[in-house]
Amino acid sequence: MRRITFAAPRIKRYETDDFQPSGEPRFIAVSLRGMECHLMCDHCCTRLLEALHRAETPERLLRLCERMHGRGCRGLLLTGGCDADGKIPLPEFVDAAREAKRRWGFRIAVHTKLADEEFVNAAADIGTDLLMLDVVGDEESMQRVYHLWGRTPRDIEAGLDLAEARGVPLAPHVLIGIANGRVVGERHALEMLRGRRLASVVLVVLSPLLHTPMADVEVDIDAALEVMTEARRMFPDTRLTLGCAKTGGEGQRRLEEHAIDLAFDAIAYPSEGIVTLARERGFDVHFSEECCAFQTLDEVTG
Numbered sequence: 625m626r627r628i629t630f631a632a633p634r635i636k637r638y639e640t641d642d643f644q645p646s647g648e649p650r651f652i653a654v655s656l657r658g659m660e661c662h663l664m665c666d667h668c669c670t671r672l673l674e675a676l677h678r679a680e681t682p683e684r685l686l687r688l689c690e691r692m693h694g695r696g697c698r699g700l701l702l703t704g705g706c707d708a709d710g711k712i713p714l715p716e717f718v719d720a721a722r723e724a725k726r727r728w729g730f731r732i733a734v735h736t737k738l739a740d741e742e743f744v745n746a747a748a749d750i751g752t753d754l755l756m757l758d759v760v761g762d763e764e765s766m767q768r769v770y771h772l773w774g775r776t777p778r779d780i781e782a783g784l785d786l787a788e789a790r791g792v793p794l795a796p797h798v799l800i801g802i803a804n805g806r807v808v809g810e811r812h813a814l815e816m817l818r819g820r821r822l823a824s825v826v827l828v829v830l831s832p833l834l835h836t837p838m839a840d841v842e843v844d845i846d847a848a849l850e851v852m853t854e855a856r857r858m859f860p861d862t863r864l865t866l867g868c869a870k871t872g873g874e875g876q877r878r879l880e881e882h883a884i885d886l887a888f889d890a891i892a893y894p895s896e897g898i899v900t901l902a903r904e905r906g907f908d909v910h911f912s913e914e915c916c917a918f919q920t921l922d923e924v925t926g
Contacts, residue, residue, distance in 0.1 A: 762777070831872065
């Protein structure tokens, strides 16, 4: 029987008839720059940072970890804001993050836009369990949406190469629709991942946010479904997940139904009725309150 995990980490409020959270923050997301971001990407403009815990210094990170461990937390996502080069300040937090793993057994995921040698060495020194790089195959989107002026997909590939060389587990994110809702470089992004050692591949879909330049963008759902099909064809034996960010409404349901059709390994924050659909299709259903990219430790058969 094929297994599927429905993930709902306590990064946002979520409860349905199929999934009731435990009340413990088993996995939290932390911004290492608080609400500060130099990139101010058109699809976010720091809106995605609002719901995150904030730990702008190593000391604050350790205090947060101690407090959250006492409430049942088992994992961290360390993320941005980013600097002008597309990196979160991970090297400054190596000792604190390593201590959190040693003292409390946290599993740590790191999410960044770009990664250079210093960054990857920091991730390796921490013992990062998953390194999540945004993989964009379209140079224009990198510059006009992410504001990574002068950077190209080759800079992303360089970070992937460095992480592989240091043995840092990779869970790259491919953002579908980043070119103002259109599918432009997504297939190139998937090609950039072909042949690599990957812990998982996470597909996310542009979710237009209020008060951003992309608030009124409509994602081409048909094209997004094609990208999902291509991803499963290219990575038949890799853990493939439909991540947190998804356009809402009927489009979201179509994406999730297609993920089930393609036997994705995990779906984050599923719509009402999707869990039932998976059971009807014969899947062995599990739930997790950790990040969907993890092969989770606390999955419970539902």
